[in-house]
Amino acid sequence: MHQRFTFILLLLSFSAFAQTPPFPRNGLKLKWEVKENGFMGEAKTLSVFTLTNTTKKAFPATGWTIYYNFIRFTTPLRTETSPAVVPGHINGHLYTLKPTSAFKGLAPGDSIQISIESGAWVTNITDAPDGPYIVWDDAPAKGYAIADYTVVPSTQDKQLRRQANDTQVRTSLEDIYKRNSVIRDIPEDQLPRIFPTPESANNTSGAFTLDARDVIAYHPEFKQEAAYLAAILTEALGKPVKTAEGSEGSVVLGKLLKKEKTAPDSYTLNVNNDKVALYGTSAGEVFYAIQSFRQLLKTPENGVITIAGIDVKDKPRFGYRAFMIDVSRNFQTKAEILRILDVLALYKLNVLHLHMSDDEGWRIEIPGLPELTEVGGRRGHSVDELEMIQPSYGSGPDVNNTTGTGWYTKADYIEILRYAKTRHIKVIPEVEMPGHARAAIKAMDARYAKFMKAGNAQAANEYRLSDPDDKSQYRSVQEWKDNVINVGLPSTYKFIEKVTDELVAMHKEAGAPLDIIHMGGDETPAGVWERSPVCQRLLDSSETLHTVDDLWPYFYDKVAQIVNKRGLQLYGWEEAGMRRTKRDGRDVMIVNPDFGPRNFMVDVWNNVMGGGMEDLSYRLANGGYKVVLSGVSNYYFDMAYLRDYYEPGFYWGGYVDLDKPFYFIPLDLYKNSKEDGAGNPLPASTFVGKDRLTEYGAGNITGIQSALWAETLKSPQALEYLLLPKLLGMAERAWAKDPEWTKDEAGYNEAWSIFANVTGKKELPRLAKLNGGYNYRIPTAGVGLADGKVLANVQLPGLVIRYTVDGKEPDAKSAVYSAPIAQKGTIRFRVFDQQGRGGRTVTVQH
Structure with missing residues (x-):
């Protein structure tokens, strides 16, 4: 008894020692800044980390690794021959900084600069690396967040341009002023009384x-x-x-x-x-x-x-009026989903598309498969990912975080379904597959390990999604190397059946029967399954499957059989309705003729203006698919409002301000498309040779969906900022009849003025009161110069512009702008709503 007690004491002492890092937790300061985009004349960014020892103790030369998340693929600086610290890639958006033999440690107060190259460009505050933490070699399972981390704002043109020859680096205050100038102020009693516009x-x-x-x-x-x-x-x-x-x-x-x-x-x-x-x-x-x-x-x-x-x-124009929210990349609570449902109901939207699984998280409890949430629903630093999946989007090393860890219990989901039902909103769950499935894959790997350890090989393999002998090499858009389900495994289809059956049961219990399910299909990279023994055996044994490219329609045919057998309509992203083939020896994607006649519905997202796929939605509709118009150019609300370093959001598909959802013309999107993905004027030649929608195809346009992907959504406030008021433009286009101003600039400007006035004078005040208020975006002021005076205007009449001339931040008591300003100096403008909440301040020197 005495010996056993001593052994326990020794274990406790060792555990306590192991948790004490060899350097003070708060002893490091990390800073990151962009040096230039268009580095060496390529689509590359040069940026620099600065690591500083803020203690009186020397920082060691070896024995540590710094981890961080970054949305750009990172490599060592090619011009640096003997770097002291080098970047490395783990998986997805998780990267490392590791010392080499050239690193000699940091004396107290010393710093080191670590230069890195990354692909594409970094021109926005939300592009920056995030969530850095340090791991010591003698305790590899524990990470310590580097709390003193700062991002130096980019201010110079070479930091803000995309490439070296880029002439436009930001949406100027003058540009905003010019855009706002077509909006006339309309008295509230002359505005439509009901929104969206009724028949x-x-x-x-x-x-x-x-x-x-x-x-x-x-x-x-x-x-x-x-x-x-x-x-x-x-x-x-x-x-x-x-x-x-x-x-x-x-x-x-x-x-x-x-x-x-x-x-x-x-x-x-x-x-x-x-x-x-x-x-x-x-x-x-x-x-x-x-x-x-x-x-x-x-x-x-x-x-x-x-x-x-x-x-x-x-009556509505379209029967399908949807909003998709991604809760996988960064989690949103049940309470926030209920708040969203209230907004959807207010504007007569009738579908909530819940994207609940992806590479970075599985967010719905599935009875019988607890690993999906216990492993796939948690993010944190891990050696083997058997208890949690790796950090993403700055979620950090601690598993107890609010953005990377979280899921809806069965009770939560049923409550969401019932709440939605009372508001006549259909909830469509999405199970992303076969790509974007890493959270599920790693969860089932953990399940495999648990049951193998218990000696139960049958249970271990029952729902496995990965083939351990698969040597295929690929890299997804988000840099994952292992995020695709193996379509040759029988256990894959048993998993799909299990998840589908449990979702059907939850909907039935909620009194909201499921009649359609979204089965993903998005962004599966080239190279998958090519070196999988399981897939090769499948090809060898089949008379109809000849190449790896045939496995894609094979998979979705089996998925369709599973969901159709349960009385469900199959729904997926556009790629699920496509297939890979070759033309002139090159890989191309064509509309798959097999699934259109089978009542297959697809979200078509890829309509980046100038990207070459502007007509894909029409090609699929003409090919018999039920098409939901979900194009990034107008309805991806995670795109930043405009080109400005401080505007949160992505911009790979363009910039989406309030006007783009409003001016979209569903059955002839070419008519009113105005700018490309970089925000530049769109050449008229863009649509030459593009497929147009046929009468038959028009009958297959089911409706419109706006989408909000969650990579940058670290809080409910961030979600609401990007959602509102953009959602109003989408609600108008999905409900109201086809506009009469499709090629009439004056008519459009009048319609846009009415919509802007309705938004600013009626809808934002309504949203400010509903459920305690929503964090809608308050636009920045437009600023112009005429006759030696400074002029200002606002996108949404009804909001108030306040200003200061002493350089101070305007507040709710500052002077109201009412006439051009002749005074010289630093003038700062800020827009306020009727409740006194202010937007972002802009500054001019006069």
């Missing part, structure tokens, strides 16, 4: 006076909608509002006879002196009428709300 809305004489004594009468099928409206009116009036089944009431939710119905989701709304009538054939249609009615409500006066008369007949 018809006519103001009528008279008005209805609403107070808490009014009763909401409802058809028996609309009890849930009546309760929803009662909650809205109770909040608006400050007193409880009652509901009653029947037709006796001053606010009526009634049944519209089917023989009067003209199209799905049609509703009518009538306000007169006597009552408010909201009619539809279904609960969903009445719900849309409620969303329109709530926009007519104003602040009560003496306990009542006066609503001017109106007669509305409305």
Whole structure:
């Protein structure tokens, strides 16, 4: 007994010693800055890390590795012959800095500069390396975050241009001023009363006076909608509002006879002196009428709300109006998803596409496969990734982080489904495959190791997604070397069946039956499966499979059989409807003719203007696929609003400000496309020879989807900033009829003015109050110069420009801009909303 106690003490002592790093945790300072883009005349960036010893103790020459995440593939500086510290690549976006024999350590106060090259360019604050931490060789399983890490802002042209010959480095204040100049200020009482624009809305004489004594009468099928409206009116009036089944009431939710119905989701709304009538054939249609009615409500006066008369007949243009949110790259809580659902409901969107699995995280509990969340749902530093997957997007070494670690339990997911159902929103889960599947692959590898250790080989192999003998070499767009499911393994399809069955069961339990499922298909790299013995045996044994390229349609045929057998429609990214072949000896992707007739729906994202694939959505629709227009050029909301170092977001597909979702023309996107992926004017020749949409193809355009990928979303506030107000432009285009201004510049400018006024004067104030307020983007001021004076304007009338002339940061009490400024000096402008929240400050020297 005494000996055993001593042994435990020794173990505890060793454990404590092992957790004490050989150098103070906070003794290092790390700084990073861009030196130049277009390095050596190539699409490369030269940047520099500066590592500083801030202690009175020498930093050792060996025995350590610094890890960090970076979205650009990094290599050593080719002009440096004997570097003291060299960069290395682990996997994905995880990189290292390691000392060489030339490194002699750092004396107290000393620094070393580490130069690196990276691919493409770095012109935005969210491009920078993130999440650095240090690992000591004698304790390789533990990482220590380098807390004192700074990114030096880029200010010089050579730091901001993409390539050496790039002439445009930022969207200038003058550019913004010019864009804003076409927007006229329209009095609020002259603006449309309902948004998105209804099919018809006519103001009528008279008005209805609403107070808490009014009763909401409802058809028996609309009890849930009546309760929803009662909650809205109770909040608006400050007193409880009652509901009653029947037709006796001053606010009526009634049944519209089917023989009067003209199209799905049609509703009518009538306000007169006597009552408010909201009619539809279904609960969903009445719900849309409620969303329109709530926009007519104003602040009560003496306990009542006066609503001017109106007669509305409305229906959506597209039956599929979706928003996709990626919760894999950076996790968002259940509470934030519910907040998003409320915004979608407000603007009559009817689909939430949940991207819950990817390389960097698996975010949904699957009963029977706990490793998916216990391993794939957690990120942190690991030697073998059997307990968690590696850090990504700056999530750092500690597994207890809020962006890399997290998932929805079964109960969470069912709650999301039920919440969405009450708002007539369909939740479509996405299981990303066969690429972008690393979290699932590593989770099933961990499951394999656990059961093999227990001596249960059958259970170990039951759901395995990787072939350990596969020597194929590839690198995905995000630099992963092992993120593709092996399509030759029978266990792959058992995994798909298991996950699909559990999702179907959860939807059934929630009372929101699943009828469609998204099965990924995005960005599977070339080179996969080429050296897999399992796949080679499959090819050898088949009379119809001849090359590795045939494995792609083979896989999706099997996936289609799995989901169709369960009564589900198959849905995927555009690549799932394509296949690789050769033309003139070169690899090309063509529309796969096999799946179009099988009711296969695809999101088409690749329409980068000037990128060569602008017509892909039309080619797939013409080929029989049900197509959701999800193009990056207009509807990837993770793209930065404009070209400015401090605007968060990516920009590989262009810059997406509020106007791009609004001016998109779904059935002829060529008509109104204005700039390429770099923000430059788009040549008219871009669309020469591109496929146009046929009448048959137009019938296959199912709807529009906006998407928000999460690489840069480190908080709910970051999500809401990129989502809003862009979502309003998409909501208008998905609901309203085809615009009349498609090639009429003056007509477009008038429509754009109306939309900008509605957004600034009506919708942002609404969003500022809903659920305690949303962190929508407040635009920066445009600034111009005329007659020796400084002028300023704003994109969204209704917002206020404030300024200072003493160089201080403008606040909610600073002077309001109302006329050109003649005063010389440093002038700073900042835009504020009606609640006093300010946007980003811009500065001019006059």
